[in-house]
Amino acid sequence: MNDIVDHRIRRTWTPEGASAAELPAKALRWLSERIGPLTPETAEQAVAPDSAIAVPVSGLPADAAADLLAVVGRENVLDDRAERLGRAGGLSYLDLIRRRHPALGLAVPDAVVLPADPDEVQRVLEVCTAHDVGVVPFGGGTSVVGGVNALRGSKESVIALDLARLDRLVSVDPVSRTAVLQAGVRGPEAERLLALHGFTLGHVPQSFERATIGGFAATRSAGQASSGYGRFEDMVTGVRLATPRGQWRLGAAPASAAGPDLRQLAVGSEGALGVITEVEVRVRPLPGVERYEAFVLNGWQQGSAAVRAMAQAGLLADITRLSDSEETEVSLSLNSGWKIFALRRYLAARGVGEPCLLVLGWHGSSRGRIAERRRRTVRLLRAAGAVSIGTAPGESWRRGRFHGPRQRDALMEHGVCVETLETATYWSSLDRLRDEVRAALRGALPSGAVVMCHISHAYETGASLYFTTLAARDGADPVGQWERAKAAASRAISEGQDRPLGTISHHHAVGVDHAPYLGAEIGELGLQVLRAVKATVDPEGILNPGKLLEQDPADGRAWIRD
Amino acid sequence: MNDIVDHRIRRTWTPEGASAAELPAKALRWLSERIGPLTPETAEQAVAPDSAIAVPVSGLPADAAADLLAVVGRENVLDDRAERLGRAGGLSYLDLIRRRHPALGLAVPDAVVLPADPDEVQRVLEVCTAHDVGVVPFGGGTSVVGGVNALRGSKESVIALDLARLDRLVSVDPVSRTAVLQAGVRGPEAERLLALHGFTLGHVPQSFERATIGGFAATRSAGQASSGYGRFEDMVTGVRLATPRGQWRLGAAPASAAGPDLRQLAVGSEGALGVITEVEVRVRPLPGVERYEAFVLNGWQQGSAAVRAMAQAGLLADITRLSDSEETEVSLSLNSGWKIFALRRYLAARGVGEPCLLVLGWHGSSRGRIAERRRRTVRLLRAAGAVSIGTAPGESWRRGRFHGPRQRDALMEHGVCVETLETATYWSSLDRLRDEVRAALRGALPSGAVVMCHISHAYETGASLYFTTLAARDGADPVGQWERAKAAASRAISEGQDRPLGTISHHHAVGVDHAPYLGAEIGELGLQVLRAVKATVDPEGILNPGKLLEQDPADGRAWIRD
Structure with missing residues (x-):
C-alpha cells in the first residue's frame, strides 16, 4: 500500500522526503531587481502549526458515520482535525495562500473515508446518497484548479473520499500491452509496479510524485513526454467508475464505432460524474x-x-x-x-x-x-x-x-505571487493567444511582473501554452490580486466569435476556477448535456459539489462552512 | 454542388458511372463447387423498375410541408416516389434484398428535404419539431447497419434530410493544417477540394466513392489507411451540429482538459443526437x-x-x-x-x-x-x-x-448470400474472437459457407476483424437466413464477463442492427446516459428514430409504414 502521504495540512507542495528547493542568493537578487523588494513570509505564515487554523466540528451525521464505518471499518473513517485539514483542497497558489491566512476561510471536509477497493467505493457512495452527504474524491490532492476543495454545494456535510488504499496493479496483459491500475496508485508507484513487468506508462506530469492514476484520468492530464506517449486520455483503454447509480465499466476494444465514445465522458469527469476506481491503460516497454x-x-x-x-x-x-x-x-x-x-x-x-x-x-x-x-x-x-x-x-x-512546484514553495516563502496557468489553441492562433494572455496578466499584475511562457505539448494542428508569473505579492489582498490576474487571463482565452481563442485548460482541468468559462467552450447546450449526464449518474448531486459545472446559483450556499 | 447521385432506388451499391463488377467464369465455377449450386436472381428481382414497388402516399402533413417549403424552397422538398425510394435506407445485404422483394416491406420517407446550409438545416429541425415529424439525416446513404432506414418511431411521418447541398469546403487553415468541410461533401469531392490546396484527408473507407464527411463523423468511420492517417475521429478537430435545441459547436483546441471531450459525443452520434452540418478536420500534405x-x-x-x-x-x-x-x-x-x-x-x-x-x-x-x-x-x-x-x-x-461492394452486387445477382461484419478487440482476445465469430457464422449458415476474415486496422493494444461470408442463399427466407447468422455472430461478439469479447462495431456504427447489443458494451447506465443526452438535445425525439438507441418498446409501432 502507498504511504498515505503527510496528513498534515499542506502548506507546501514539496512531498515528504523530497528535498525542498532553495533559492540561491543570485536568484533572489535578480528577482528583487525585476519585481521589486521582496517581503518574506513570517515563520508563522509559512510553517504555523495546524492548531493555528480554526476547524469546525465535523458535521457528519452520526447515522451516516455509523453506516460508513460499517462499510470501510472504524480505522478508515477519520475525523480528527489533522486528517481533515490534510484533505482541505489542492495545491494552487490560492490554496496555499488560504492556508497561510486562516482568516480567509478554508473548506475542510467533515471526515475522511478510505475505502479498500472499488466495491467499497461503490458502497460508500450508496451510504452518502442515502444520507445526502457530499463526496469529494481525493487522489494525490495536487489539483491547481480547486478540483478537490471540500465544497458542500447544497449538502450539510461532505466527506473526502481518499483513494489511497486503492493502490494495486490489478493485472497486466503483456500481449495486448495493457494494464489495469487502481485509481489511488501514485505516479512513481505505478512506474515501479509496471517496471516489474518490463513496462512503463510514460506519463510524467509535473505532479507525478504525488498525483494518482485516477486523478490523471479524471482531469485529462498530459505529461511532459506527451509528444511521445500521448496525453493520458490516449493511454486509457478502459475505465471503471463507481456512481450513485451503480458501477460502470467502459472500454470494450482499442477502437470502436459503437456510438459516442463514453470513455471520453468518463475521462475528464473530475469526480463529478463518478468516482474512477480502476483504469486500464496502454503500456509500453521500458525505454532502454x-x-x-x-x-x-x-x-x-x-x-x-x-x-x-x-x-x-x-x-x-x-x-x-x-x-x-x-x-x-x-x-x-x-x-x-x-x-x-x-x-x-x-x-x-x-x-x-x-x-x-x-x-x-x-x-x-x-x-x-x-x-x-x-x-x-x-x-x-x-x-x-x-x-x-x-x-x-x-x-x-x-x-x-519535478522541481517547479518546490520552487514555487520557496518563492512563496519569499513573498512572491507565483502561479501558472495553461491553455492550448491551433497554430494559426497561437501567437495571438500568447500576446493576449501576456497582456492580460501584465495589465493585472504590478509593474515589473515577470510573465514567462512555454510550449509544453505540440500537436499537428496546434500546441499548448503554459504561463508562469512572478510578481510582488499584494500583502493586503493576496487572494484578490491573483483572482484579478487569473480572471483577466481567462477572459482573454475565452473570447472569440464562433469559438474561444483557446481552451480554458489544456491539462489542469476545470475544477472550480475554470467552471465559469466552460460554457464559452462547449456552449450552453454542452453545459445542459453535462448536467443531464450528471443527473443520470448522480441524481442527488452528491459527487464533487461545485466542480466542473458551476454551482447552481439556486443552491445559494456559501461554499465555506463556518 | 455534388451531383445528387441517382435518385432511383438503390438495388446495388455500384455508383452511377462506376463500372459494375463482373465475375469471371472461373470464379463462378469455384463458388458453386464451394457453396453449392447458385440460383441467379431473375432479371425482375435484380433490375425491376421502381414502379414494381408499392410506395404509400406521402404522410407528411400539408402544414409541415408548407413550412418546409418556406425554409428550403419548393424545388428542395421532393415527394415523388422515385426521390423517396432513392432514400429508402442504406446498402446492407438486407437493404438490397428487401428492395428485390417488395413484399417484405420497405420503409420509405414521406418526403426528401434538401437544405442549402447549416442554418437551413437548423430551421428544418425547428419545423419538424413543431410538427412532430421524424428526421433521418441522409448523406451518402451507404450505411450497412440500417443507419438511414426511414423508421418513424413514434412519429406519424418522417423526412429524409438529404445533406447533398452542403457540399462546400468552407475554409482551409494551411498553418494549422485544418479545413472545415460541410457535411454533404462526398469522399472524392473532399479530396479534390483539398488537393487544390495541396492537402489530403487520407480517409478512404470502402464506401469512399459515395459516403460523406458528415457520415464519416456520425459513424466513427475508419478508412483503409487508418494506420497512417488515423480513424476519422482522430481527424476531427471540431464539429458543428444542428439540434432541435439549437446549433452546437464543439472543438476549441487540438487538445483540452476542459471536462469530458464532448466532440467524442458528437462523433458517433449517428444522426440521433444532432445533424452534423460542418466538420473541421486535420489535413496533411498530399503524399508525393x-x-x-x-x-x-x-x-x-x-x-x-x-x-x-x-x-x-x-x-x-x-x-x-x-x-x-x-x-x-x-x-x-x-x-x-x-x-x-x-x-x-x-x-x-x-x-x-x-x-x-x-x-x-x-x-x-x-x-x-x-x-x-x-x-x-x-x-x-x-x-x-x-x-x-x-x-x-x-x-x-x-x-x-473500392470494388468489394460492387463484387457483392455481382454475387447477389448470382443468388449468393454475401455480407460482411466487423468487430475489434485486444490482441490477447483476438484469436478467440475470430474463432467464435467464425463458428457462429458457420453454425448458422448452410454447410459449405465461406467465412473469410482479415485485420483491416491495427493498434498497439489490439486490432479489428472484418468477416466476409459467402453462402448459398435461402430463396424462401433470405432475410431470416442472414438475420440468424448475424445474430449468432453478434451474440458471440457481445458475450463476456466484465466486458464483451469485442466491440459490436469497429467502424460500421450501431444503426438499427447493432442497437440490441450496445448495452453489453456501455452498460445499462451508458444507455441511460445516452438517452439523457438525447432528451436534452432532442426532447421531442425527432432525430433518426430507432437508431443507435433501441426503439423504446413503449413506442410500440411497427417500423414499416403500410
Whole structure:
C-alpha cells in the first residue's frame, strides 16, 4: 500500500522526503531587481502549526458515520482535525495562500473515508446518497484548479473520499500491452509496479510524485513526454467508475464505432460524474535509453515555427518543450548549473539575440534507434535556424523536471505571487493567444511582473501554452490580486466569435476556477448535456459539489462552512 | 454542388458511372463447387423498375410541408416516389434484398428535404419539431447497419434530410493544417477540394466513392489507411451540429482538459443526437509517392503476430491489412490478375503451407522517406517469417480497393448470400474472437459457407476483424437466413464477463442492427446516459428514430409504414 502521504495540512507542495528547493542568493537578487523588494513570509505564515487554523466540528451525521464505518471499518473513517485539514483542497497558489491566512476561510471536509477497493467505493457512495452527504474524491490532492476543495454545494456535510488504499496493479496483459491500475496508485508507484513487468506508462506530469492514476484520468492530464506517449486520455483503454447509480465499466476494444465514445465522458469527469476506481491503460516497454538535449532558437516566431514543423513532420522528440525568451532569460538568470557566460557569448557569436530554449527528450530501445529518429529532427531544426547547446542543459532540465512546484514553495516563502496557468489553441492562433494572455496578466499584475511562457505539448494542428508569473505579492489582498490576474487571463482565452481563442485548460482541468468559462467552450447546450449526464449518474448531486459545472446559483450556499 | 447521385432506388451499391463488377467464369465455377449450386436472381428481382414497388402516399402533413417549403424552397422538398425510394435506407445485404422483394416491406420517407446550409438545416429541425415529424439525416446513404432506414418511431411521418447541398469546403487553415468541410461533401469531392490546396484527408473507407464527411463523423468511420492517417475521429478537430435545441459547436483546441471531450459525443452520434452540418478536420500534405506491396505469412498465428509486432513497434504501413488463409485462398481462386500457379509454387518452396496475404500501402513525401520507414518494417517482417511477393499483388489490391461492394452486387445477382461484419478487440482476445465469430457464422449458415476474415486496422493494444461470408442463399427466407447468422455472430461478439469479447462495431456504427447489443458494451447506465443526452438535445425525439438507441418498446409501432 502507498504511504498515505503527510496528513498534515499542506502548506507546501514539496512531498515528504523530497528535498525542498532553495533559492540561491543570485536568484533572489535578480528577482528583487525585476519585481521589486521582496517581503518574506513570517515563520508563522509559512510553517504555523495546524492548531493555528480554526476547524469546525465535523458535521457528519452520526447515522451516516455509523453506516460508513460499517462499510470501510472504524480505522478508515477519520475525523480528527489533522486528517481533515490534510484533505482541505489542492495545491494552487490560492490554496496555499488560504492556508497561510486562516482568516480567509478554508473548506475542510467533515471526515475522511478510505475505502479498500472499488466495491467499497461503490458502497460508500450508496451510504452518502442515502444520507445526502457530499463526496469529494481525493487522489494525490495536487489539483491547481480547486478540483478537490471540500465544497458542500447544497449538502450539510461532505466527506473526502481518499483513494489511497486503492493502490494495486490489478493485472497486466503483456500481449495486448495493457494494464489495469487502481485509481489511488501514485505516479512513481505505478512506474515501479509496471517496471516489474518490463513496462512503463510514460506519463510524467509535473505532479507525478504525488498525483494518482485516477486523478490523471479524471482531469485529462498530459505529461511532459506527451509528444511521445500521448496525453493520458490516449493511454486509457478502459475505465471503471463507481456512481450513485451503480458501477460502470467502459472500454470494450482499442477502437470502436459503437456510438459516442463514453470513455471520453468518463475521462475528464473530475469526480463529478463518478468516482474512477480502476483504469486500464496502454503500456509500453521500458525505454532502454534516454537522451536529453537542448537547442536555442532566435525569438518566439522562429522557435514556435520550428516546433510546428517538427509536429507536422512527425518529428517531435518524446519530450519537446520550447521556452519563450523571457522564460529562457529567467532560466539563464536563476540556473546556477550552466556555464552561463560562455553560453551567452556562444549564442551572441551565432547571432542569437533573443534566445528561446528548446529542450528535447528522447526515449528509445537503443542508442541507434534514438540516433535514427534524432537525425531527421536535428536536420529540420538546423534548417530552422536552431543552435545546438548540447546535452548538459537538457540533463539539467531532466533533473529539475519535478522541481517547479518546490520552487514555487520557496518563492512563496519569499513573498512572491507565483502561479501558472495553461491553455492550448491551433497554430494559426497561437501567437495571438500568447500576446493576449501576456497582456492580460501584465495589465493585472504590478509593474515589473515577470510573465514567462512555454510550449509544453505540440500537436499537428496546434500546441499548448503554459504561463508562469512572478510578481510582488499584494500583502493586503493576496487572494484578490491573483483572482484579478487569473480572471483577466481567462477572459482573454475565452473570447472569440464562433469559438474561444483557446481552451480554458489544456491539462489542469476545470475544477472550480475554470467552471465559469466552460460554457464559452462547449456552449450552453454542452453545459445542459453535462448536467443531464450528471443527473443520470448522480441524481442527488452528491459527487464533487461545485466542480466542473458551476454551482447552481439556486443552491445559494456559501461554499465555506463556518 | 455534388451531383445528387441517382435518385432511383438503390438495388446495388455500384455508383452511377462506376463500372459494375463482373465475375469471371472461373470464379463462378469455384463458388458453386464451394457453396453449392447458385440460383441467379431473375432479371425482375435484380433490375425491376421502381414502379414494381408499392410506395404509400406521402404522410407528411400539408402544414409541415408548407413550412418546409418556406425554409428550403419548393424545388428542395421532393415527394415523388422515385426521390423517396432513392432514400429508402442504406446498402446492407438486407437493404438490397428487401428492395428485390417488395413484399417484405420497405420503409420509405414521406418526403426528401434538401437544405442549402447549416442554418437551413437548423430551421428544418425547428419545423419538424413543431410538427412532430421524424428526421433521418441522409448523406451518402451507404450505411450497412440500417443507419438511414426511414423508421418513424413514434412519429406519424418522417423526412429524409438529404445533406447533398452542403457540399462546400468552407475554409482551409494551411498553418494549422485544418479545413472545415460541410457535411454533404462526398469522399472524392473532399479530396479534390483539398488537393487544390495541396492537402489530403487520407480517409478512404470502402464506401469512399459515395459516403460523406458528415457520415464519416456520425459513424466513427475508419478508412483503409487508418494506420497512417488515423480513424476519422482522430481527424476531427471540431464539429458543428444542428439540434432541435439549437446549433452546437464543439472543438476549441487540438487538445483540452476542459471536462469530458464532448466532440467524442458528437462523433458517433449517428444522426440521433444532432445533424452534423460542418466538420473541421486535420489535413496533411498530399503524399508525393505511394507504394503498395504484399507479403505472405504462414497461417493466422504467424500473420497476426507479425501485425501485432508492427503495431507495437510503431512500424505499421499506412495501410496494413492481413487476410486469413481462407480469404487469401479466395483471393487466389477468384483473382485473375495474378500469376497464381507460379505464386503457389513459390510459396510452397518456401514452406508456406497456409498463406495469409499481408498488403502494405505506404504514403510519403518522397521515395527516400518511404524507403526509410519501409526498411525497418521489412526487417521486422522477415524476422517474423514473412515472404515478400512484390508490388504486383499490392497494386492489384489498390486498384480493387473500392470494388468489394460492387463484387457483392455481382454475387447477389448470382443468388449468393454475401455480407460482411466487423468487430475489434485486444490482441490477447483476438484469436478467440475470430474463432467464435467464425463458428457462429458457420453454425448458422448452410454447410459449405465461406467465412473469410482479415485485420483491416491495427493498434498497439489490439486490432479489428472484418468477416466476409459467402453462402448459398435461402430463396424462401433470405432475410431470416442472414438475420440468424448475424445474430449468432453478434451474440458471440457481445458475450463476456466484465466486458464483451469485442466491440459490436469497429467502424460500421450501431444503426438499427447493432442497437440490441450496445448495452453489453456501455452498460445499462451508458444507455441511460445516452438517452439523457438525447432528451436534452432532442426532447421531442425527432432525430433518426430507432437508431443507435433501441426503439423504446413503449413506442410500440411497427417500423414499416403500410
